[in-house]
Amino acid sequence: MNNLRRDLVDLTTQRTARLEAAQAALDAGNQADYDSAMADVRDFNGRIQNIQDLITEQDRQIMAAPAPAGAEAHDMAEERGHALMTGHAVTFTADETRRAVMNSITLATGTLVEPTGAGSNIRDPLGNVVSSIVDQVYVQNLTGMGSFLEPYVISEIDAKGGKVTTNAGKARTTSADPTFGVAKISPYELNVTQFVDRNISRLSPADYYTKIYNMAMRAMRRKLAALIVNGDGQASPDMFGIKNAKNVAGAAIAAGVDISAIDENLLDTLFFKYGSDEAIGQNARLLLNKADLAAIGKLRNSDKQRVFKINPTAGNPNTGTIEDGGNIVPYTIVSDLTALSASTAGSAAIQTMLYGDPANYELGLFGDYTVRVDDSVKAVERMVTILGDAMVGGNLIVDKGFVIANLPKSGG
Structure with a gap:
């Protein structure tokens, strides 16, 4: 391969x-x-x-192959749990990682068994989910490539x-x-550092492994969601996000449209800007901050009726649809996007919401994902440290594959 x-x-x-x-x-x-x-x-x-x-x-x-289940899954978890408990690293192949980053429901609820026992069931916070944008982009195994x-x-x-x-x-x-562009996907280091109470070691090895695995993968997915929309933040990025995607010639890949406020024309503007001169773009969804979703929901007409109807997806409140008359726009909440509703025009344009097909963005996994546990970093606080390391990359791979809603600079 x-x-x-x-x-x-x-x-x-x-x-x-x-x-x-x-x-x-x-x-x-x-x-x-x-x-x-x-x-x-x-x-x-x-x-x-x-x-x-x-x-x-x-x-x-590979993706269709059934994951280990039953006794086989428990034995694997026991073995990996023992390794983590004794300070050894556990390595997940790029294909295992790809299954994990594309399965938010599994990671949010536990993969093998739920921890039980007095003092050892560490409760997750309310709504402990990660943006589903990670599930929706195109993920590819790029192991062995520079x-x-x-x-x-x-x-x-x-x-x-x-x-x-x-x-x-x-x-x-x-x-x-014809003219062509080339999008380059380069490796970028992604690391996970989490601290948890040492009481987690009271779990059985299988439960211990499951809990640490879930937390490490959620942390990875959370950071990936930010990278997918914003890139790595460097002046010369290794990993491009949707907002700053460029080809090897330095040209922007995404399109843009000026939107000064959230009003009744917002969705129409984005909907008709995306796609070609002859067709509406397919499979597009709106990526936005939760504050902007709330602002859309607050819009009322002269009769105090809602302009848009918001329908969260049952079982995954991170996604849903917005009904705009006869048009239904899917959405995904991404907390790492800037909220248009909370922004004020300044000396430069501000990138806010994104509209397009997430599959137009390619997320590359450059090799294995390694997780280990260290109990020396915060020994005094009686905490253990979960350390994870991976190499990832990404870029838009379709010309104008997304439309960026830009708040124009003041006076411009």
Whole structure:
């Protein structure tokens, strides 16, 4: 599997180089070199598609394979629990991690058995859920790669027309050539540090493992949710978020629209901005701060009736739908987004809500996720430390795959 993924990276890198060569030949007016480079690109496309199809099928089989259950699951938990109790690290493969980050309900409720016994049932806080955006993006195993390149189309070939009698015997006007972008996904270190009361060690090894596993995975998912929308915060990011997604040429991948306030036109503005000139974007949902969801719910018409109806999803209050007349817009709450309703225009535009298909964002897992327990860091406080380490990456992989609601700067 890793060899296939490395081959895929090599081929995409070569394809990118040939696309650049084609562009250079076109700019120089060298038709022969252009045709040769584009022939190579088409050949690479076929080879890349074959490998992608094979990886997709292998991934499907891995994700469809039943996870350990019953006695097998309990024995595995006992073994891993003993390892954690004795200070050893437990490693989860990228595919195990992928199952976990894409299964919020399992992680929120416990995977094997619920802890019982006096003084050892450590209660989770109210609403201890993580943004479901982690479940909704495209997750890929990129183990063994230094980075991954995802080419995407920015514009397609256009056709020309003309009168038959006018064009007869004349060279036709050259169509504009397609343009491509390349989104780079690079590894970024993600670490987890959590402190819990040492009384957790009173649990059985299986319960101990389950509780620590759930807490470590929730912490990882929580940080991933922030990275997916905001990126890693560096001036030159390793991991791009939806809001700052750029291709290798430095061009923004997401689209933007100015929205100054939450009003009755909000959803229409985002809904019709997303997609092409000929079609409404498919599978889109609104990503927003809970404060903005509340502000949307407070809107009333002249008869004091609700403008929008909010319907949280049963069993997962982090998601739901907003009814806007005949249009129903799915939403996901992401606390790491800036609330438009709580923002004031300043000297620069402020990025707030996001609207688009989460599958347009690719989250890459670069290898295993390791969890261990240390009881020396906060020994005086009688606490143990849960330490987790992983390598992740991400970027938008579809041109204008999201629309960013920007609060314009004041006076601009």
